[in-house]
Structure formats: structure tokens, C-alpha cells
Amino acid sequence: MSNNDEAIEVLDEYELEKGLVHVIIYKEPESGLYVYRVIEPPITDKLSNAITRVREYLLNSKFLIDNTELTNNKVRETVRSITEKLKLNLTDEEFETLMYYVTRDSVGYGKINPLLWDGLIEDIHINGPGKPVYVWHSKYENLRTNIVLNEGELDSLIIKVSQRAGKNISSAQPILEGLLPEGVRVEVALKEVAPNGPILTIRKFRSVPFTIVDLVSDGVVSAEIIAFLWFLLEHGVSMIIIGPTGAGKTTLLNALLFMIRPESRVVTVEDTREINIPHEQWVSLVTRESSTPEVANVGMYDLVKLSMRIRPDYLVIGELRGEEAYVFFQAMASGHVGLTTIHAGSIDAAVRRLISKPMSVPRALLPIASIFIEVGRVKLGNAIVRRVLNVVELLEVRGDKPITNPIYVWDRASQRFVKVGESKVIAGLISMGRVTEEEVARELERRRRLIEAMAQYGFRSPEAVFRVTRNYYVNPEGTYRKVLGGELP
Structure with a gap:
């Protein structure tokens, strides 16, 4: 330096x-x-000369090294052949350095x-x-x-x-x-x-998405919170993830989608494709911008309207920004389960955005999105980490003020996730006869321990998480026992 x-x-x-x-x-x-x-790697005069000569040879021979279909192995074979023709007499270390710079500036991005x-x-x-x-x-x-x-x-x-x-x-x-x-x-x-x-x-986006086990292992969220959200997703409860830029909203959204029943029809709507899930009935819709009069511009609003006609079990919008929010809430009001993210620093700010133009969601519809999950970045020592800061239930909106029921918070002093309230959403499911108190207690505890065991044994890949989820829906107790014993079902 x-x-x-x-x-x-x-x-x-x-x-x-x-x-x-x-x-x-x-x-x-x-x-x-x-x-x-x-x-x-440092470049000696000998290497500088060799790199220049190889590049000139490639240019003069019209070798299409900018072709993005070329593999690194193909480039390596070609460069090796050129160095032999030019009699450059490079050591193995020098050749690797030459390869690095030639590949970096041709197949790569300089x-x-x-x-x-x-x-x-x-x-x-x-x-x-x-x-x-x-x-x-x-x-x-x-x-x-x-x-x-x-x-x-x-x-x-x-x-x-x-x-x-x-x-x-x-x-x-x-x-x-x-x-x-x-x-x-x-x-x-x-x-x-x-x-x-x-x-x-x-x-950049990860080619391999984070899973709930990754997030639990990294301290972003607790196994208890994931068990709670998983149970609600299974029972058709809609959710909105809120937070600032770079807080991990889409990461958490994608991870939660792995917990949906494998046979469910999941329709996702995005500006740029980021969501990546293994469900066979996953339909991915992506907007298209056009400046050509003959080519139609397809926006979020158009795609959300389209998604309503293809009967999704779960309608997922990558991020709510505009008039598509009204259609999204109408979809949830008609019985579809909705999941999305919204850029906001708090639930109060999220509600103000939702009821204001261009979203213009009626206040009476807002509690249809029962669960709001706030994520954020916090500084711990020299590092910045992501955390689920709050999980709250939205009960109603008075004016522009949300009335909420907090369930979980992240306590900065103890750096732990703390349960601060009982779920009125689950109480509603019980009162409607959809679940019993005993079933709720058993499922939340069993799923919490299942997720903790997955983290313990390193079952964190997307394939492993989906395999466990798929088998859990078919045979919950058997899957639970296998995972607790350190075995994938």
C-alpha cells in the first residue's frame, strides 16, 4: 500500500x-x-510485453474473444496456443498471470x-x-x-x-x-x-438464493420467527416486508417463498427478475419497457391485472411502487394470499405511502395485509449486519396512523429476538375453527426445532430446504424426526 x-x-x-x-x-x-x-498479480516488463503481443495477435486474427458464449477453457486453449506460436517461453506462474489479464479484459469487464x-x-x-x-x-x-x-x-x-x-x-x-x-x-x-x-x-444478485436456514444461521432472524411466519403462510395470511434500500427485503421474501406448499400456484411480478424458487407451478412475470411505438410497454399494473386472471394461490410482487398496489390489495381482498416488499423506514411510513398517490390503497383494505415485517441494517462493531427488527400485525388504520399488535422485536442491548405479544391473527384462525390451540402450539414448536436442527446440521442449501419443506407437508412427524437425527428426509 x-x-x-x-x-x-x-x-x-x-x-x-x-x-x-x-x-x-x-x-x-x-x-x-x-x-x-x-x-x-504484478506485471513484469517481460509479462507486459507478452500480454501486449497476445492481445495484438488476437486482434489481428479477428478472434472473437468478446463473444460471451466463449468459456474460460476455450480462451485458455487459444491463449496457450498463441503463446506457443509466439515462443514466449513463460513459466507456469507467468502464464497464469497472463491468462488472468487477457481473460479479465476480454471475456470479463476489465x-x-x-x-x-x-x-x-x-x-x-x-x-x-x-x-x-x-x-x-x-x-x-x-x-x-x-x-x-x-x-x-x-x-x-x-x-x-x-x-x-x-x-x-x-x-x-x-x-x-x-x-x-x-x-x-x-x-x-x-x-x-x-x-x-x-x-x-x-x-448483483446471488445465483443461489439465501434460504431461511442461511438467515437463521447468520442471525438475521430467529427460528421461532420463521416458524411463526411459515405457519401463517400455510394458512393463507398475507405479508408485507418493509425496510430501506439494501436491508434485505427481497432476500427475506425469496427465502419465505420456499416454505410455501410445493404444489401451490405462485405468481411473481417484478421489474427485474430477482426471485428464484423451485415450485413447479411458479409463474414469473417481468415488466417490459419500450420506447418503440409498435412495441407495447408492459408495466407492473398490467402484470398484476394479468396475474388475477390466472388464478394464483400466492401473488408475489417484488416491490410495490405505484398504482399496482390497489390491484394487489383487491387481489388479497378476493381471497388470494399476497406477499410483497415496500421501501419504507417504518410501518408508519409504509402506511403513509400505501394510502397516498400513486398507490392510493383505501384504508379499510390495508389490514388485509395482516403481517408487516420490518428489516434493517444495524452496526455491530466494525460490521454492518441485517436484522429483522420487528414483526407486527396491522389491526386497523386511523387517519394515517396504523394500529398494530407487535409480536417480535430485535433487542439491540441483548442482541436477541424477543417475543413481546400474542398473535391476534392466530387467535382469529382458532376462533374460526381453522386450527386448534393444541395444533398451533405443536406446530410452532415442532417447526422451530426443525429449523434449528437444519441450521445445526448445515441443511441450508435451497435444495435441502425445499426437500425438507416438501416432505414436511406430506409427513410432518417423520420429517421432523429424521432432521433431528441429522438426516435429510
Whole structure:
């Protein structure tokens, strides 16, 4: 880093590519800023010359290395062949370094490629040429990196991104939104609308979704709360997850969907596809924006209306933002179970958003969404962690004030999830004769212990969680016994 390394407080260090790339996260002594430093393999004069010659050979031979269908193995074979033809005489270590840089800048995305590898990075923010790239890190939030793109590098990256997203961007259409082949969302704005730009933001999604066992193991939520929510989902209770940006709303939503009966018809509506569940009757609907007169624009409102006609058991909206909220609540009022998220810092703020334009949900309909789950980010030591902060039941809305029945809270002092009330929703199910008190007590306890055992034995993969859930619906006691014995059913 510098000659003053001993004065730098290192917070974290880990490898991204074994033996080649690693990361150091440290605190600058002068500014107090947290810095994310990517350390790539050093390039000697010999390697620099070899990399230049290989790139020139690829260019002159018109080798389509930018083709996103190429595998790393194919690139490796080609580069190995070129180094032999050029008689470069590289050691194994030198060849691996050459491979890294050639692959990074051709099949990959150049200097920012290591950031895409890091599973702890959620967002990448490029705020213009000559400025440090920033990242949103799941443990440390906003971090300045040591990566800076000059104007030419940023322009080349935007061209590559637009090609791979299959979208056009130009001074006439200076904004691009799309998905890259890696499954990450990209937003680009040119200088016509971003005078200090161009700017580029990449939002990453996990290819393997978090499960409820992941969340329990990581302390995001307790097994008792998951057992409670699972029981309510099975009995047709609708839920809304609220929280600020980056709090883990969609993560929790996706994890809860794994607990729905496998044969249920689940319809999801999203702007960008993030939800990923294994149900055979899962219907995924995604909006489509169009600036072409002949091509219809399909928004959230259109898709929520469509979903009503295809008879879902569970209607899931990735995030409520606009007029689709009214149709969503009408769907729940007509008997469909609804799950969604909403960007809000509290249940009071969520209710105010729901009753105001453009959502305009009638106050009388709001309690149909019986359960509100508040998630947030909290600082513990040097790390930022996600927690389920509150689970409350919405009883009614007076004016713009929600009347709630708190069930669970996260206590910061003890760092524990505490039950603070009894569920009126479950009491209602009992009074209607849908369940008995004995059944409720047995199921909540058995499911809590089942989830704790899954965490204990590491049954946290999506496949394992869905397997346990599927078998539990068929044979609850047998599944429970097997898992408690450390065996998957």
C-alpha cells in the first residue's frame, strides 16, 4: 500500500481468485474512510510485453474473444496456443498471470471484473471517468476502491455492457437499463443526462438464493420467527416486508417463498427478475419497457391485472411502487394470499405511502395485509449486519396512523429476538375453527426445532430446504424426526 502500512488499520482480507487476486479492506488513518483495495498479480516488463503481443495477435486474427458464449477453457486453449506460436517461453506462474489479464479484459469487464467475483459486494458504482469506483459491501456498506477508470476505459466498458445487455445507448437514447449474461442488473447514463458522467451502476444478485436456514444461521432472524411466519403462510395470511434500500427485503421474501406448499400456484411480478424458487407451478412475470411505438410497454399494473386472471394461490410482487398496489390489495381482498416488499423506514411510513398517490390503497383494505415485517441494517462493531427488527400485525388504520399488535422485536442491548405479544391473527384462525390451540402450539414448536436442527446440521442449501419443506407437508412427524437425527428426509 505505502510505506506507512503499519499505521493502517486492516479490517478484513480475503482471496477472490486463489493465488492471483485478493482484497484488503482497511481504514485510512488520515481521512478515516474505509477503503476496498484490489490487489492483482504484478506485471513484469517481460509479462507486459507478452500480454501486449497476445492481445495484438488476437486482434489481428479477428478472434472473437468478446463473444460471451466463449468459456474460460476455450480462451485458455487459444491463449496457450498463441503463446506457443509466439515462443514466449513463460513459466507456469507467468502464464497464469497472463491468462488472468487477457481473460479479465476480454471475456470479463476489465478493471472492475474482480468486483463482480466478490460475493460480498452487492452494488458497483462508477460515478464518472477519473473518479474512484465505489462498492456497496454487505459487511461494510459504502467503500471506496483503488480502481479508477479513465475516459477511454469507461467508454469501452459501456460499449461492452450495452452489447452484452442487448440494448442500444446513444446521445439520442442516453439511458440504458438491462441485464448482463451473468444475471446482474446494469444502469447506464451518458453525459447528456449525467454531466459529470457517464455513470454506470451494477447491481448483483446471488445465483443461489439465501434460504431461511442461511438467515437463521447468520442471525438475521430467529427460528421461532420463521416458524411463526411459515405457519401463517400455510394458512393463507398475507405479508408485507418493509425496510430501506439494501436491508434485505427481497432476500427475506425469496427465502419465505420456499416454505410455501410445493404444489401451490405462485405468481411473481417484478421489474427485474430477482426471485428464484423451485415450485413447479411458479409463474414469473417481468415488466417490459419500450420506447418503440409498435412495441407495447408492459408495466407492473398490467402484470398484476394479468396475474388475477390466472388464478394464483400466492401473488408475489417484488416491490410495490405505484398504482399496482390497489390491484394487489383487491387481489388479497378476493381471497388470494399476497406477499410483497415496500421501501419504507417504518410501518408508519409504509402506511403513509400505501394510502397516498400513486398507490392510493383505501384504508379499510390495508389490514388485509395482516403481517408487516420490518428489516434493517444495524452496526455491530466494525460490521454492518441485517436484522429483522420487528414483526407486527396491522389491526386497523386511523387517519394515517396504523394500529398494530407487535409480536417480535430485535433487542439491540441483548442482541436477541424477543417475543413481546400474542398473535391476534392466530387467535382469529382458532376462533374460526381453522386450527386448534393444541395444533398451533405443536406446530410452532415442532417447526422451530426443525429449523434449528437444519441450521445445526448445515441443511441450508435451497435444495435441502425445499426437500425438507416438501416432505414436511406430506409427513410432518417423520420429517421432523429424521432432521433431528441429522438426516435429510
